[in-house]
Amino acid sequence: MPEPPKTPMRYLSGVQSSGRLHLGNYFGAIQNHIRLQDEGDCFYFIANYHALTTVQAAKELEKFTFMVAADYLALGLDPNKALLFRQSDVPEVNELAWILSTVTGMGLMERAHSYKDKVAKGIAPSLGLFYYPALMAADILIYQSDKVPVGQDQIQHIEMCRDMAGYFNNTFKKEVFKLPEGVLSEAPKVIGLTGGKMSKSDEDSVIPIFGEPAEIKKKVMSIVTDSKGVHEPKDPDQNVIYLLYKLVAKPEEAAQMEKGFRQGGMGYGDAKKLLIGKLEEVFGGERREKRKKMEEKPGMVEDTLVASARKARRTAASTMEAVYAATGIPCSRVKKEILELKTQNSGGSSG
Numbered sequence: 001m002p003e004p005p006k007t008p009m010r011y012l013s014g015v016q017s018s019g020r021l022h023l024g025n026y027f028g029a030i031q032n033h034i035r036l037q038d039e040g041d042c043f044y045f046i047a048n049y050h051a052l053t054t055v056q057a058a059k060e061l062e063k064f065t066f067m068v069a070a071d072y073l074a075l076g077l078d079p080n081k082a083l084l085f086r087q088s089d090v091p092e093v094n095e096l097a098w099i100l101s102t103v104t105g106m107g108l109m110e111r112a113h114s115y116k117d118k119v120a121k122g123i124a125p126s127l128g129l130f131y132y133p134a135l136m137a138a139d140i141l142i143y144q145s146d147k148v149p150v151g152q153d154q155i156q157h158i159e160m161c162r163d164m165a166g167y168f169n170n171t172f173k174k175e176v177f178k179l180p181e182g183v184l185s186e187a188p189k190v191i192g193l194t195g196g197k198m199s200k201s202d203e204d205s206v207i208p209i210f211g212e213p214a215e216i217k218k219k220v221m222s223i224v225t226d227s228k229g230v231h232e233p234k235d236p237d238q239n240v241i242y243l244l245y246k247l248v249a250k251p252e253e254a255a256q257m258e259k260g261f262r263q264g265g266m267g268y269g270d271a272k273k274l275l276i277g278k279l280e281e282v283f284g285g286e287r288r289e290k291r292k293k294m295e296e297k298p299g300m301v302e303d304t305l306v307a308s309a310r311k312a313r314r315t316a317a318s319t320m321e322a323v324y325a326a327t328g329i330p331c332s333r334v335k336k337e338i339l340e341l342k343t344q345n346s347g348g349s350s351g
Helices: 023-036 058-074 092-101 106-110 113-120 127-141 152-172 213-221 240-248 251-263 268-283 285-296 298-327 333-344
Strands: 010-016 041-047 082-086 147-150 181-184
Touching: 010 023, 010 127, 023 041, 023 058, 023 147, 023 240, 041 058, 041 298, 058 082, 058 285, 058 298, 082 298, 092 127, 092 152, 092 298, 106 127, 106 152, 113 127, 113 152, 127 152, 147 152, 152 181, 152 298, 213 268, 240 251, 240 268, 251 268, 268 285, 285 298
Parallel strands: 010 041, 010 147, 041 082, 147 181
Antiparallel strands: none
């Protein structure tokens, strides 16, 4: 007998709409997301609920949400291969997050490194920030995800998600959720211009993916270097210019810069010019033009988000039916009517 067709691997990941996307977002996540669209069933969401912990101005949140979507599409995400949608267009994730919280101990939440790190950096310790891992777990579990591509700083959240899935399954004696696995990207941490991790919370550290050429040049030229001359040997492994250049350059080009630094003959000024040129080569040209056209026709971006959200919500609704059955919460006629309206209606927003 012929073997039954294999179910494709389902990948799930999200990116916060808390600022402009930068090189750290691209090499740490987006590049991998786009590659995976040819390898499995991909669900990518714009985490605007999560972004509310730091962005609390309506116009800014709307702007950043659009920018994330436009950047993904300009960088090569194909909506015919992968879903790209707003987190808020699938409100069932909040319902599931609450249900998960009822079987999750405080001890697990209190051990979250990310919460402690953000509070230490001065972010207000809101209940939402503390509750973040439960909402992230719901984001993952509601789509029955197999693999979750993340950076190193999110690995603990994946472990917490697996714990919550296990708590639910054990409490209600139903195998509703599978246990997802985290997958690290090839470049899980991208160095920032100031020497630490490139992060949206530190504007001085970032190079925006689709910044204007003049802005990119100013950013790169602002990288602080030591006083070593052109012909003096330098350590490329401690050099922000080289570490960023090898992300965008061909291996042989990166090797040439590395050699110039180690042996002498490569000055910081020339290295910065090479980095600026390579950034324009990779992210300028057709990609920048495509990105600008989306600014001119935002309705095209919105249509993509809506179409993807309808498909994502159908999957979420199926999972929630199993959750309702396991917990004894009724999937009432009202709920079913709303889900039908949201997933089958051919016009209007899905959220």
